[in-house]
Amino acid sequence: MVVAGEVLEHLREPARLVAETQRVLWPGGALVGSVPNSFRLKNRLLFLLGRNPIDDPTQLQLLSPDDIRRFLHGFDEPTLHFVSSRFIRLHPRLTANVIVFSGRKPS
Numbered sequence: 001m002v003v004a005g006e007v008l009e010h011l012r013e014p015a016r017l018v019a020e021t022q023r024v025l026w027p028g029g030a031l032v033g034s035v036p037n038s039f040r041l042k043n044r045l046l047f048l049l050g051r052n053p054i055d056d057p058t059q060l061q062l063l064s065p066d067d068i069r070r071f072l073h074g075f076d077e078p079t080l081h082f083v084s085s086r087f088i089r090l091h092p093r094l095t096a097n098v099i100v101f102s103g104r105k106p107s
Contacts, residue, residue, distance in 0.1 A: 001025075004033030008071070009061045018071040025105040031075065032102040037082065038062035041094040065093060068101050075103025 002021045008014035021031045037043075039062070043053035054062070061067075065080055072078035082096030 001029060002031045002033075004031065006034055006036070008033065008068075009035050009038070009059050009063050012060060014061060014063070015071055022074060022105055027105055027107040029105045030102055031072075031105075032100075034098050034100045035063045035068065037065075037093075037096045037099050039064050039093075040096060041091075044094075063099075065099055068099060072101065072103040074106075076106050078103040 002025060004017065004021070008017065011017055018031065025031065036059075038053065046053040065082075068080060069078065079102050081100045082092035082098075083100055084097035
């Protein structure tokens, strides 16, 4: 198992890390991780107001759920879960603070 918690958004080429993970995992091994939900409603509103939604200078990427799905292409059972928001029932993709993802290397 490889765990990439809050890492991909800090890399210049996060897809390379995911590809290398898939290469080194044993068949049936899993990649699990998380990224901030950069496209949540709060960040969209900050952007509309002309403010930078990222307050971390080490964060190089704004990753969307679609980006994560593309990274997990080639993994079996890719899943995304939207977590860490008290308003998650309203619209998970727009209100969650964190996207947790996983995928399994094909056997």
